[in-house]
Amino acid sequence: SNRTASNSEPGNTDYTSEDLKTSEDPAVGSHQAEFPQELDNQEHKLVANGTGFHSATMEGVALESRKSVDVVNLSVSCTATCLPFSSVLKETPAIVGFSSKQAAFPITRQPLGSFGVVSSSSNEMDEEANERMLNFYQAKEKFKKEMKIEGFLYSDLSVLASDIPYFPPEEEEENLEDGIHLVVCVHGLDGNSADLRLVKTFIELGLPGGKLDFLMSERNQTDTFADFDTMTDRLLDEIIQHIQLYNLSISRISFIGHSLGNVIIRSVLTRPRFRYYLNKLHTFLSLSGPHLGTLYNNSALVSTGLWLMQKLKKSGSLLQLTFRDNADLRKCFLYQLSQKTGLQYFKNVVLVASPQDRYVPFHSARIEMCKNALKDRHTGPVYAEMINNLLQPLIGAKDCTLIRHNVFHALPNTANTLIGRAAHIAVLDSELFLEKFFLVAGLNYFK
Template structure:
């Protein structure tokens, strides 16, 4: 109670999960079995890791989605095609992920009614790049939720022209829900980049500031103009120990992957509703 009162005195925007009037899902864990006779298609959730990551990085996301939505007709593709070479060029990584998705649907003969993406860090940019490919056009109408965990959607203040081309690409407007999760404690991915918003440095910089503004407009204007797309931002404050990883910002960057406390509370309080 003392810690809770201390938090309230800080007057931070947001809420405490313990005071939320209702949860995103009230269904108990393990309560239902999937109805095999249901004719409704599969909700395919594609999990895409980041730089130097692997297919197991988003395992806890998969776990808490499965626990929170028992009986739901969901299937997970834990992307692994890029894990052996995450430093390749974006074109190659985009092709690999797209091939992986198409082949997964074809090999398992899935009838897909919804497609959602969960990306971490660099994986979010690869997801966005896939959306712009002609071969993915037939799936755009089935897009449901894009959950971005610490995604560098605006990169850094200085980028190569090739990366800028990808950062300027739109496509988020095809989703029903765009959920952006970022943290000020994360020093690997700038807070404003994860939230897709302007920063003070860019506002003061007459050379790169207009580029930032153009990227933000290209990304958000179609989303805001779409009546069917819901944009939500979540700021996360992690309880981190005083270690070197915390000091350099790495701890917060990977906490969205390996913090069971954060992931369970996030999905139970808010996240599950975007995947129902």
């Protein structure tokens, strides 16, 4: 089931979903959304195609509501897009070469600099901005007519996750009396501390003055092929030392992990030394995390490659991800980790997955059953137990909400795309995806 549990009242578990239906008025050419009260299994699909996201309905999946958020499909195109925020300047002395009216118009035609075209004449700038807006709306209407799926575009959204300009003209002094929000970013296999730099950048741009402190984990980057227990100890030491070194007063802690890094994060939550911080946990953003290992991977090429890499590197982590660290599956690291508490302490558990990613199975990143597991009478029951171990505490948690995001990328026909690597790293290096994801939903998880 793709329904997500959240609790509107203490002690009660409600399953809520909303059905988004779109209808197009041919006379106006715009799309209107209707939200019926009846619950229905429909999917809220967001598509980014240059000018914005696209919403459509599909059967079998519930969508996001105000209290509980379920499945959001993100489809990302490589087409250039416009900046989402119009940086509205306050009444401040004019900057040479800039007009105070300039910021009121979004940048809609590519390529342009971050601040648009600089003009010494406000009249010329107004005319140019009006021309750009006209071209934008004409292209937008043409795009709507060419789309086969009805819906609304990202640029039609009246409310985004943040309405603060990327570069506010006046920076207010941060008040750290209430503590800061520590965000720990953990890279994946054979990665480094710079892997999640764009994630950090878009969160900082979208939430200026948010009292955020980022810890870009680097303790494991020299050896990501070690076993999970070793890498867990390294990350835990790094977090505690960072807090003590800078004498941080922590109000909230969030984790962002990519690939293998998500398993390390979950393992840290189970350590006794981290118990003091469990009540401060806020958001867990999992980007293509193999929470159920790499079992039932549809790509024989990737499975063979992982097997060869494990043999060459003598990797303990790869051995554990493939459930070959113990003959008894219930004694394997990932199964035992699923039995330990941790995720239910977060306010938001956000799982981002892509069916185009063949490095990490789609169902493993989403923590759900797959067809092959249902047919497998030997490993399938153990697999189902792991899923139950992970999801039941989330369903029973009072203040925890589970959110699943399905991502579809427009990728070129390359070898990296064929083997699934392109989609696996697109959640890290695709500026278009990251900007749209955080503006539509992602920033809400870090407020």
